[in-house]
Amino acid sequence: MMSAVPRYTRFVPPQQQLIEGIKVSHQIIQDLNSRYTAKKYDESKRISQDDMAVIKEAIRLSASSINSQPWKFIVIESDEAKQRFHDTFANMHQFNQPHAKAASHTILLAYDPNFTKEKFAKRVDAEVASGHLPADMYDMFMGAYAFAEANTDEHGYNGSWTKAQVYIALGNLLHTLARLGIDSSPMEGVDPSLLGEIFKDELDGHVCEVALAIGYHKDGEDYNHGLPKARLPMDDVVTTL
Ligand SMILES: Cc1cc2nc3c(=O)[nH]c(=O)nc-3n(C[C@H](O)[C@H](O)[C@H](O)COP(=O)(O)O)c2cc1C
Numbered sequence: 001m002m003s004a005v006p007r008y009t010r011f012v013p014p015q016q017q018l019i020e021g022i023k024v025s026h027q028i029i030q031d032l033n034s035r036y037t038a039k040k041y042d043e044s045k046r047i048s049q050d051d052m053a054v055i056k057e058a059i060r061l062s063a064s065s066i067n068s069q070p071w072k073f074i075v076i077e078s079d080e081a082k083q084r085f086h087d088t089f090a091n092m093h094q095f096n097q098p099h100a101k102a103a104s105h106t107i108l109l110a111y112d113p114n115f116t117k118e119k120f121a122k123r124v125d126a127e128v129a130s131g132h133l134p135a136d137m138y139d140m141f142m143g144a145y146a147f148a149e150a151n152t153d154e155h156g157y158n159g160s161w162t163k164a165q166v167y168i169a170l171g172n173l174l175h176t177l178a179r180l181g182i183d184s185s186p187m188e189g190v191d192p193s194l195l196g197e198i199f200k201d202e203l204d205g206h207v208c209e210v211a212l213a214i215g216y217h218k219d220g221e222d223y224n225h226g227l228p229k230a231r232l233p234m235d236d237v238v239t240t241l
Contacts, residue, residue, distance in 0.1 A: 035178035038185050038217040039224045041102035045216035051180050052077075052105070055214070058176040059107070062169035066144040067123055070115040070162035071169060072206040074108040074199060082106075084198050085211075093189035096213075103185070104215030107173070108199065110206035111166045113159035115152075120145045159207065166210070173212060185213040 024033060047055075052075075059073050076085050082101050085108075089097035100106065112119070124141050127133035133141055151161035170186060177184045188210050195208045217225050231237075 031175065031178040033229055034181075035174060035184070036224055036227070036229075038103075038183040038213070038215070038222055040218045040222040041099060041104070041183070041213065041215045042218040043102045045104065047104040047182060047215060051182065054180065055107075055173070055176060055182075058172060059169055062172045064165040064168060065161070066120070066147050067127065068115060068120060068148060068162070068165060069123055070112040070119070071166050072110045072112075072203060073169070074110065074202050074208075076100075076106040076108065088191050088194040088198050090191075091194060092191050093187075096185070096187045096189045099185055099187070099213035102215070102218075103213035105213075107212045107214065108195065108203075108208045109166045109170055109210050109212065110203055110208040111159060111162040112206050113162065114156045114205070115148055115158050115162050116156065117142075117145050117148075120148065163207075163209065170210060170212065177214060182214055183217045184215075187211045187213060 024030060056073075056075065062069075064070065076082055085106055086097060086100035089100065121142065124133070124138060127141060128135050128138060148158055148161065152158040174184060174186070190208065190211050192207055192209045195211075196203060199208070
């Protein structure tokens with residue numbers, strides 16, 4: 001029987017407790033300091049279905065340009081699906097392969113390489129049905145497809161734009177998981193080609209180039225756990241005018 005796991009707060013050394021005047025005691029900063037990329041998972045610990053429901057809803061609520069939602073998220077939960085995911089590491093990136101079975105779940109994040117105007121219309125339908133957009137503004141909202149068009153080549157490919165939207169969902173997920181006290185490992189070290197073959201039906205034309213293993217790290221065996229954050233100084237990355 002798999003056990004649900006109590007939430008934990010990661011220890012922050014005293015010298016890190018004030019960074020550039022920011023109180024790391026703020027909940028947001030604590031969450032972002034406590035999350036890290038797990039390198040070894042505890043196979044005996046599984047995420048509760050209540051937390052999985054929060055995670056799936058957080059994915060669904062992710063923002064995207066023009067509310068395009070040009071994505072598909074495949075949650076790998078069953079042993080059968082884990083075996084299929086494990087098989088996709090046959091040719092490359094085997095360093096990530098152990099997560100396929102040891103992590104509680106893995107989420108495949110996939111983008112639509114051909115996000116058409118017809119697909120956008122389905123989103124605009126939802127805009128109206130939800131009450132967010134007045135029906136008489138339908139055509140005006142359809143005009144926003146120009147943002148997609150500006151990123152579409154002569155073959156209808158707009159994958160670099162739709163992939164950017166998928167990464168917003170990834171960032172949203174990382175923060176959500178930190179809040180839930182669940183460990184995670186983003187993985188660009190996946191094989192889009194084998195994923196495309198082995199999860200062809202589920203991907204339904206979408207392309208997966210990044211996945212997220214989620215679960216609980218193995219105590220004492222994850223070399224990356226408990227280390228300080230390694231980030232560039234504030235002045236190198238943020239300019240306030
Ligand atoms: C888009 C993305 C892809 C990544 N791919 C991998 C990967 O394939 N394998 C891995 O072990 N870590 C991967 N990482 C983890 C990064 O190396 C890690 O996020 C970075 O070093 C910062 O460390 P932290 O996540 O522990 O804060 C990836 C991270 C991101 C955001």
